[in-house]
Amino acid sequence: MKEIKQVAVIGAGIMGHGIAQIFAAAGFSVRLYDIHEHMLQKAKEAIEASLSLFVTHGMISAEQKEQALGNIRLTISLAEAVADADFITEAIPEKVELKWEIYRQIEELAREDTVVASNTSTIPITQLARYAKYPERMIITHYFNPAYLVPLVEVVKHEKTATSVVELTLETMKRIGKVPVLLQKEIAGFIANRLQAAVVREAFHLLEEGVAGAAQIDAAMKAGPGFRWAFIGPFETLDFGGLDTWQSAMNNVAPELCNATQAPAMINQLVERGELGVKTGSGIYAHTPETVAAAIELRDQRFLSLLHSKQNETAGH
Numbered sequence: 269m270k271e272i273k274q275v276a277v278i279g280a281g282i283m284g285h286g287i288a289q290i291f292a293a294a295g296f297s298v299r300l301y302d303i304h305e306h307m308l309q310k311a312k313e314a315i316e317a318s319l320s321l322f323v324t325h326g327m328i329s330a331e332q333k334e335q336a337l338g339n340i341r342l343t344i345s346l347a348e349a350v351a352d353a354d355f356i357t358e359a360i361p362e363k364v365e366l367k368w369e370i371y372r373q374i375e376e377l378a379r380e381d382t383v384v385a386s387n388t389s390t391i392p393i394t395q396l397a398r399y400a401k402y403p404e405r406m407i408i409t410h411y412f413n414p415a416y417l418v419p420l421v422e423v424v425k426h427e428k429t430a431t432s433v434v435e436l437t438l439e440t441m442k443r444i445g446k447v448p449v450l451l452q453k454e455i456a457g458f459i460a461n462r463l464q465a466a467v468v469r470e471a472f473h474l475l476e477e478g479v480a481g482a483a484q485i486d487a488a489m490k491a492g493p494g495f496r497w498a499f500i501g502p503f504e505t506l507d508f509g510g511l512d513t514w515q516s517a518m519n520n521v522a523p524e525l526c527n528a529t530q531a532p533a534m535i536n537q538l539v540e541r542g543e544l545g546v547k548t549g550s551g552i553y554a555h556t557p558e559t560v561a562a563a564i565e566l567r568d569q570r571f572l573s574l575l576h577s578k579q580n581e582t583a584g585h
């Protein structure tokens with residue numbers, strides 16, 4: 269199996285900076301590319317802050333933090349990013365046309381045996397690879413936000429993905445300390461985002477119906493299902509709860525569930541107003557740079573504690 273030494277991450281935003289951090293902390297040589305210089309600087313600051321938190325929590329040493337930072341080279345040159353790359357992770361916006369265009373540019377600049385992995389949230393790999401000159405090297409590695417902490421990476425192949433690429437990708441995900449789950453069949457939204465989208469759709473329905481406010485709905489999730497789901501999944505939950513009870517519950521509530529087939533109106537209104545969440549300072553909740561920084565640090569501290577509890581957990585157990 270080919271050894272991966274040099275990786276490129278395309279897109280230094282919410283996800284790309286975290287993916288770059290993971291590879292760098294695992295000892296890979298990383299080229300982090302973005303079309304905007306200011307995003308690269310923002311990414312550098314976020315990576316430094318996150319690695320400092322890892323040092324504070326004893327996850328890594330101060331020397332390992334410096335080694336990780338030294339493994340990352342920021343660039344606004346796609347050629348420099350991908351020319352010698354063994355493995356490329358694309359993390360640009362969720363617009364398929366943008367992704368097709370960057371894959372076309374990569375085909376002109378990278379080796380044809382370089383793995384190209386997309387961090388897409390929902391787009392089927394067959395659609396992503398539609399115009400690919402080398403479809404056999406294309407795969408999805410779907411990380412979860414924040415990528416540098418959440419263990420899961422969904423791996424999605426298409427019928428032309430080379431078996432060697434699948435095997436290399438799974439091995440690489442384990443080398444960077446992630447928990448890869450390989451889908452046996454591609455489907456829009458894969459596993460986790462289909463589950464999340466069902467929950468998100470119902471959460472907005474409850475909000476729009478005036479059943480509870482956003483903070484209360486978040487609290488109910490965090491103190492209830494979310495508390496459990498960190499350690500037992502939906503099927504384990506049913507076995508613990510009793511399938512007879514769950515049969516009644518599902519028959520009682522299923523007819524009432526929201527069956528909307530598009531993004532909730534509130535999301536559309538917020539996006540139209542440019543209120544995208546922490547990216548822009550306001551979204552469902554109001555944020556300031558100070559509250560965002562504090563909230564991310566608190567979130568990551570709690571995730572690190574959770575990660576300690578989940579150490580050595582593997583997919584399916």
Ligand SMILES: NC(=O)C1=CN([C@@H]2O[C@H](COP(=O)(O)OP(=O)(O)OC[C@H]3O[C@@H](n4cnc5c(N)ncnc54)[C@H](O)[C@@H]3O)[C@@H](O)[C@H]2O)C=CC1
Nearest residue numbers: 279280281282283302303307359360361362387388389413
């Ligand atoms: N935000 C999230 O919670 C998650 C997002 N994803 C997926 O990851 C991908 C990236 O999402 P985010 O990081 O949230 O987006 P983002 O908007 O935070 O970052 C995207 C970055 O890509 C850069 N960019 C745009 N066009 C580019 C191009 N042609 N070449 C290079 N860089 C370019 C932008 O300057 C920006 O820095 C999307 O496919 C998204 O669906 C996956 C898991 C979680």
Ligand SMILES: O=C(O)[C@@H](O)C(=O)[C@H](O)[C@@H](O)CO
Nearest residue numbers: 388389411412413460461464
């Ligand atoms: O929750 C996550 O981190 C991922 O499932 C995602 O892809 C994001 O939620 C977002 O892109 C919506 O799909």
